[in-house]
Amino acid sequence: MxxxxxxxxxxxxxxxxxxxxxxxxxKIIDADIEAKAVTKPNTPAWEELVKRFGEEILRVDGSIDRRKLGNIVFGDDEKLNTLNNIVHPRAIERIEGKILKFKTGNKxxxxxxxxxxxxxxxxxxxxxxxxxxxxxxxxxxxxxxxxxxxxxxxxxxxxxxxxxxxxxxxxxxxxxxxxxxxxxxxxxxxxxxxxxxxxxx
Known part of the structure; x- marks a missing residue:
């Protein structure tokens, strides 16, 4: 493999x-999809993001408007680091799990x-x-x-x-x-x- x-x-x-x-x-593992998965409404990452950046980052359905959030953190290293520290470890954990699953399945x-x-x-x-x-x-x-x-x-x-x-x-x-x-x-x-x-x- x-x-x-x-x-x-x-x-x-x-x-x-x-x-x-x-x-x-x-077999494709899309890191952006995994990042979206860990920031779905009412997940721990979602709650942290709303707490840090406010409800203005939310769409009407409660999901995170990634473009709005991107505009908020763009050019601000501190805010970008905050976002990355909330999302990346959780997304990487999901990715590691998928890789292990696919390797084990040997498909x-x-x-x-x-x-x-x-x-x-x-x-x-x-x-x-x-x-x-x-x-x-x-x-x-x-x-x-x-x-x-x-x-x-x-x-x-x-x-x-x-x-x-x-x-x-x-x-x-x-x-x-x-x-x-x-x-x-x-x-x-x-x-x-x-x-x-x-x-x-």
Whole structure:
């Protein structure tokens, strides 16, 4: 069994690659989904978040509005650390449990942990290899402006708040260049899959 940690900066196209790997037969563990699970209404993490940041972070149905919360903590290291300390340990615990379950079941050859903050949260220890999705900064800015209606300044600020791509490259075992066409990206993934998963047969 091979456990891959799939990561990349904001608007790098990581989700698209995760879907490709799923179609090839990998079992995906999505760190964002696990983080949402531990912050459902009336969970301990939800209660802590509401206590720390106020009821203005809630939607009408009581769920947390992640965009509102993100805007509150963005640019404020103390608030961001508070958020991370509440959510990350609980999410990582769920992820560890899922990895153990899938390893024990021995049903899958490949598990992919899809995690934007794989390196920053020290989840690298949970995986065998780190695959980094990389695009140039201008591509990220353009995608953020198109996808999230950010201004150029807002997009640049989001990028500057992240761990630099060059630092992530130092940790990565494989780098997937996602600046080209979908076909080019798919060919890279197919080649990696054949090389890595073929060795497991």
């Amino acid at each position: 091979l456990i891959i940690g799939l990561t990349g900066g904001i608007a790098s196209g990581k989700s698209t690659i995760s879907k490709l790997l799923k179609r090839m037969g990998a 899958y050859k490949v598990i992919v942990l899809d995690a934007p903050l794989l390196i920053e949260t020290n989840m690298v220890d949970l995986v065998d290899e780190v695959w980094l999705v990389a695009v140039d900064q201008q591509t990220q800015i353009n995608r953020l402006m198109d996808r999230d209606n950010f201004t150029k300044e807002q997009a640049k600020a989001r990028l500057q708040a992240q761990m630099p791509l060059e630092d992530k490259k130092k940790v990565a075992d494989e780098i997937i260049d996602n600046t080209g066409s979908r076909r080019q990206t798919r060919e890279q993934i197919l080649s990696l899959w054949q090389n890595k998963v073929g060795e497991l047969n």
